Amino acid sequence: MWTWFYRLASPPNVYRVTGSLAPWFLTLAALAIGYGTIAGLVFAPPDYQQGDAFRIIYVHAPSAWLSLMSYTTMAVAGAIGLIWRIKVAHAVSAAVAPIGASFTLLALVTGSLWGRPMWGTYWAWDPRLTSELILLFLYFGVMSLRPAFEDPGRGDRAAALLGIVGVINVPIIHYSVLWWNSLHQGATVAKLGKPAIDSSMLWPLLSNFLGFMLFFGAVLCLRLRGEVLNRERQATWVREALKP
Amino acid sequence: MNHSDFWSMGAYGRYVWPCFGFAAMVLGWNLWSAQRHLAHARLRAQRALAMAESET
Numbered sequence: 411m412w413t414w415f416y417r418l419a420s421p422p423n424v425y426r427v428t429g430s431l432a433p434w435f436l437t438l439a440a441l442a443i444g445y446g447t448i449a450g451l452v453f454a455p456p457d458y459q460q461g462d463a464f465r466i467i468y469v470h471a472p473s474a475w476l477s478l479m480s481y482t483t484m485a486v487a488g489a490i491g492l493i494w495r496i497k498v499a500h501a502v503s504a505a506v507a508p509i510g511a512s513f514t515l516l517a518l519v520t521g522s523l524w525g526r527p528m529w530g531t532y533w534a535w536d537p538r539l540t541s542e543l544i545l546l547f548l549y550f551g552v553m554s555l556r557p558a559f560e561d562p563g564r565g566d567r568a569a570a571l572l573g574i575v576g577v578i579n580v581p582i583i584h585y586s587v588l589w590w591n592s593l594h595q596g597a598t599v600a601k602l603g604k605p606a607i608d609s610s611m612l613w614p615l616l617s618n619f620l621g622f623m624l625f626f627g628a629v630l631c632l633r634l635r636g637e638v639l640n641r642e643r644q645a646t647w648v649r650e651a652l653k654p
Numbered sequence: 655m656n657h658s659d660f661w662s663m664g665a666y667g668r669y670v671w672p673c674f675g676f677a678a679m680v681l682g683w684n685l686w687s688a689q690r691h692l693a694h695a696r697l698r699a700q701r702a703l704a705m706a707e708s709e710t
Contacts (some may be wrong), residue, residue: 436685443681447674452660462663465670500656509684516680520673527669625681632688639695643702652700 419498421638422647428631428638435628442621449614457611466524468615472622474517477545478580480510480626484552485577488570500566500633501641503573504556507635509626511549518542528591537586538594541579548576562641 415425450468484506491499521539522532527620533539553570559565587594607615642648663670 451674454675461666463666463669465663466673469673473676473677490697503703508687512680512684516677519676523669527666625684629684632685632692636688636691636695639692639699642697643699644706648699649703652696652703 411644419496421498421501421642421645422651424498424501425635425638425651428635432628432635435624435631438619439624439628442617442624444621446614446616446618448622450611450618454611454614455608460528461621463514463524463527464611466520468518468618470520470524471615472618473513473520474542475619476622476626477510477514477517477542478512478583479623480506481545481548481573482577482580484510485573485580488573492570492574497641498638500570501634501637502630503552503566503570503644505630507549507553507556507569509633511546511553513622513626514542514546518546525593533602534593537590538583538592541583541586545576545579545583548572548579551576580624617635 446468450465454465456462484503487499487502487506490496491503518539521542526532552573555572556565556569559568563629583591586592639648639651661667670676
């Protein structure tokens with residue numbers, strides 16, 4: 411089993427598989443985001459309390475979810491790289507960081523624009539908002555720590571450690587609305603039992619969740635190919651892979 | 655929903671549209687920067703191969 415796993419995670423295999431997957435992920439992401447956005451903006455009815463401002467959820471919730479998913483992926487990949495010394499795992503960790511940071515920024519900006527008409531302010535030092543801001547700083551920390559070492563191996567290990575330590579922030583963000591008094595509303599979709607949202611609003615949202623995750627997959631494939639090439643450019647397989 | 659209702663978003667248009675605009679920018683940046691990252695990596699690898707060949 412381990413031989414199979416190591417073969418699967420070999421740089422030439424990863425470079426080849428990601429090259430095949432990226433266009434599929436991208437096409438499916440475009441379809442899902444296209445449907446979710448049009449249905450969310452045009453066909454979903456306004457919310458009975460928030461009016462049309464609720465439509466911000468169609469980009470805010472998927473980007474916030476992606477910010478947490480990306481960080482968890484980065485930390486798990488870092489841990490795999492540290493424990494089993496799989497080189498591609500560190501490449502995954504490096505490839506995920508800028509994607510996760512950009513979606514964390516998107517979640518913060520869209521949340522802030524939703525907060526102004528709903529709470530009367532763009533920003534409050536609320537547990538959910540503050541912990542999400544800390545997540546953005548953690549991404550920046552991981553991204554700047556990796557190239558700070560002359561030895562790339564040490565940079566990978568240091569970034570992996572920071573990623574693993576920072577993963578404690580992920581459940582804090584998720585449960586902050588339950589653990590503390592928060593301005594932020596509670597779970598809308600991920601509620602046990604019935605989601606607190608009508609199906610005419612829910613389907614476009616689920617479509618955008620799926621689309622954002624597929625988009626993440628596509629961009630991760632492209633970035634990972636670049637990371638693998640940067641790390642393996644002296645390897646013999648690269649010559650074959652780069653043949654036109 | 656008529657045309658002007660759609661763009662005004664019930665008076666929330668100035669909050670809703672910047673969100674979707676910024677989302678489009680973030681998606682576009684991700685795609686552009688990932689492709690640029692890959693193109694740079696390919697170029698660097700090709701240069702490294704060319705150098706290795708010239709040394710042998």
